[in-house]
Amino acid sequence: xxxxxxxxxxxxxxxxxxxxxxxxxxxxxxxxxxxxxxxxxxxxxxxxxxxxxxxxxxxxxxxxxxxxxxxxxxxxxxxxxxxxxxxxxxxxxxxxxxxxxxxxxxxxxxxxxxxxxxxxxxxxxxxxxxxxxxxxxxxxxxxxxxx
Numbered sequence: 519x520x521x522x523x524x525x526x527x528x529x530x531x532x533x534x535x536x537x538x539x540x541x542x543x544x545x546x547x548x549x550x551x552x553x554x555x556x557x558x559x560x561x562x563x564x565x566x567x568x569x570x571x572x573x574x575x576x577x578x579x580x581x582x583x584x585x586x587x588x589x590x591x592x593x594x595x596x597x598x599x600x601x602x603x604x605x606x607x608x609x610x611x612x613x614x615x616x617x618x619x620x621x622x623x624x625x626x627x628x629x630x631x632x633x634x635x636x637x638x639x640x641x642x643x644x645x646x647x648x649x650x651x652x653x654x655x656x657x658x659x660x661x662x663x664x665x
Contacts, residue, residue, distance in 0.1 A: 520618065521563040525554050527572075531565050534572045538597045549579060559622035560591045564615060566598075566607060574598040574607050578619060582630045583651040589659060591619070593629040609640045612662075620664040629660045 521528055532546035549561045559578075566574035575597060582592035593615060598607050616627060629637060630650060637660045638644070647656040 519565055519567060521550055521565065522553050522556060527565060528554065528563075531563060531572060531575060534565070535563075535575060535577070535595050535597075539595055541595075549577065559619060559624050562615070562618070564611065564618075566611065568602075573602045574611060576611055576615060578615060578627065582628075584630055584657070584659070585649045585651070586646075586659065589628045589645070589648070589661075591624065591627060593627050593662075596629075596631075608636075612637075612640045612642070616662055616664045625664045627662050627664075629662070630657050631660065632657055634658060 519527065521531055528550040529547070532543050532550055535541070535546045536543035550563050553561050553563050560580055562578040564576055565572045575595065576593055577595045578591050579594050580590050580592070581587050582594040593612070596608060596611070619625075619627060628645070629642060630648060631637065642660040642662045645659045645661040648659045650657050
């Protein structure tokens with residue numbers, strides 16, 4: 519579900535992302551408020567629900583806390599609850615987001631991760647190493663071009 523089309527989910531989603539990633543809930547709330555203003559394609563936030571519970575989600579922001587501001591926008595906060603993993607949910611979310619942003623004129627997305635083979639399964643390509651803010655080691659930056 520697109521948060522921009524379901525503003526009633528914004529507070530619940532902000533709390534859920536905070537719980538998963540430890541980033542202050544206020545940061546998610548502010549980003550989702552910008553998303554709801556519909557003034558630009560970025561930021562965007564998405565969740566997957568089962569009944570009333572969020573079981574997965576991700577966002578798209580300008581920069582996912584790294585030293586390459588030219589690599590933008592970034593898919594971030596990709597998370598699937600453990601009980602729902604290995605069912606293709608992450609791949610479906612990534613495809614959904616790529617199509618959604620392409621519809622808004624953004625065909626190239628970036629994603630910062632420590633995973634070294636997961637995203638290739640879904641059409642993402644390793645692009646380069648980048649330095650995450652406050653991270654001792656460089657992380658992998660992936661790129662996806664929607665055609």
